[in-house]
Amino acid sequence: MKIDLSGQIALVTGASRGIGSSIAKMLGACNAHVVINYKTNEAAASQVRDEIINSGGSAEIVAFDVANEEEVKAAIKVLGEKHGRIDILVNNAGVSKDGLILRAKSADWDEVVHTSLKGAFLCTSHALRYMLKAKSGRIINISSVVGLGGNAGQSVYASAKAGLIGFTKSMAKELASRGILVNAVAPGFIRTDMTKGMDENKVASMIPLSRVGLPEDVGGAVIFLCSELAAYITGQTIVVDGGLYI
Numbered sequence: 001m002k003i004d005l006s007g008q009i010a011l012v013t014g015a016s017r018g019i020g021s022s023i024a025k026m027l028g029a030c031n032a033h034v035v036i037n038y039k040t041n042e043a044a045a046s047q048v049r050d051e052i053i054n055s056g057g058s059a060e061i062v063a064f065d066v067a068n069e070e071e072v073k074a075a076i077k078v079l080g081e082k083h084g085r086i087d088i089l090v091n092n093a094g095v096s097k098d099g100l101i102l103r104a105k106s107a108d109w110d111e112v113v114h115t116s117l118k119g120a121f122l123c124t125s126h127a128l129r130y131m132l133k134a135k136s137g138r139i140i141n142i143s144s145v146v147g148l149g150g151n152a153g154q155s156v157y158a159s160a161k162a163g164l165i166g167f168t169k170s171m172a173k174e175l176a177s178r179g180i181l182v183n184a185v186a187p188g189f190i191r192t193d194m195t196k197g198m199d200e201n202k203v204a205s206m207i208p209l210s211r212v213g214l215p216e217d218v219g220g221a222v223i224f225l226c227s228e229l230a231a232y233i234t235g236q237t238i239v240v241d242g243g244l245y246i
Contacts, residue, residue: 001229002030003030003223003224003226003227003229004030004031005027005030005031005032005087005088005226005227006031006032007031008032008033008087008088008226009032009033009035009079009083009085009086009087009088010024010027010032010033010034010035010087010088010089010090010226011035011037011076011079011086011088011089011090011123011127012024012027012034012035012036012037012090012092013037013066013090013091013092013093013119013123014037014038014039014066014092014093014094015034015036015037015038015045015048015090015092016036016038016041016044016045016048017041017044017048017192017193018190018192018193018215019092019142019187019190019192019215019218019219020090020092020093020142021036021044021048021215022214022215022216022218022219023090023092023215023218023219023222023223024036024048024052024059025048025051025052025055025219026216026219026220026222026223027088027090027222027223027226028052028055028057028058028059029052029055029057030223030226030227031057031058032057032058032087032088032226033058033059033060033083034049034052034057034058034059034060035059035060035061035062035079036048036049036059036060036061036062037061037062037063037064037066037075037093038061038062038063039063039064039065039066039093040063042061042063045061045063046061048061049061062075062078062079063075066091066093066115066118066119066120066122066123067114067115067118067119067122069122072119072122072123072126073122073126076123076126076127077126080129080130084130085130085133085134086127086130086131086137087131087134087136087137087138088137088138088139088140088226089123089124089127089131089137089138089139089140090139090140090142090222091119091120091123091124091139091140091141091142091164092142093115093116093119094112094115094116094119094142094160094161095111095112095115095116096112096154096157097109097111097112097156097157098153098154098156098157099153099156100152100153101155104155104156108156109156109159112156112157112159112160113156113159113160113163115160116157116160116161116163116164117160117163117164117167120141120164120167121167124139124171127139128175128180131175131178131180132178132180134179135178135179136179136180137175137179137180137181138180138181138182138183138225138226139171139175139180139181139182139183140182140183140184140185140222140225140226141164141165141167141168141182141183141184141185142164142184142185142187142218142222143161143162143164143165143168143184143185143186143237144157144158144161144186144187144188145186145187145188145239145241145244145245146158146161147160147161147162147163147164147165147186148162148165148186148237148239148245149245161186164184165184165186165237168182168183168184168235168237169235172234172235172236173235176234176235181225181230181231181233181234182234182235183225183230183233183234183235183236183237183238184236184237184238185218185221185222185225185237185238185240186237186238186239186240186241186245187213187217187218187240187241188207188213188239188240188241188242188244188245189203189207189212189213189241189242189244190212190213190214190215190217190218190240191212191213191214191215192215195212200212206244207241207242207243207244208242208243208244208246209242209243210242211242212242213240213241213242217240218240220240221238221240224238225238
């Protein structure tokens with residue numbers, strides 16, 4: 001069964017690279033019109049857009065900082081007026097500032113929480129008006145297994161990602177009666193720029209499936225949650241970690 005998202009407008013934040021870019025490309029392959037959000041790297045975002053278009057899909061890029069409410073409000077208003085709808089929102093944008101709590105700085109907390117958690121709140125609250133009008137929509141928040149189990153040296157990152165899971169559950173209960181489904185995806189060790197430098201063989205030895213994940217592994221879960229196959233799923237966190245967190 002091929003998943004077809006024709007006619008749907010999908011906004012993916014932080015989609016210029018890594019997991020976000022894979023999600024955007026996979027949504028494009030399923031015939032959604034993909035809006036690729038980026039903050040500073042226009043060249044990378046343009047490359048993702050071009051790959052989608054060259055593969056027969058439809059896409060555009062839009063620059064805004066997810067942690068800046070005025071930028072979020074203005075950008076989503078333009079998208080809403082242009083397309084008349086926003087059907088899918090993937091809150092993927094995030095940053096990591098790892099380090100022991102005794103060395104953590106308040107500025108690190110602000111950057112991580114504002115991008116990952118506040119950003120999801122802002123994008124969701126402004127995109128919702130279009131979903132509420134349509135009485136349908138899918139919101140997928142990209143969390144992490146660290147948000148479920150914690151990890152030494154990642155207290156700030158874990159706090160933001162755990163917050164996303166609580167946000168997901170609350171929004172799911174609030175929006176179910178409006179036809180809007182809200183879920184989270186929690187990746188484990190995924191091969192991205194954020195995990196560069198790690199010993200993949202050592203990490204793989206801890207994973208039951210004996211390999212580090214790929215961005216496409218996360219993208220597959222997102223596509224499923226966007227499809228009609230997941231029409232009775234909301235408020236859930238799908239863990240994509242090769243069996244690491246059991």
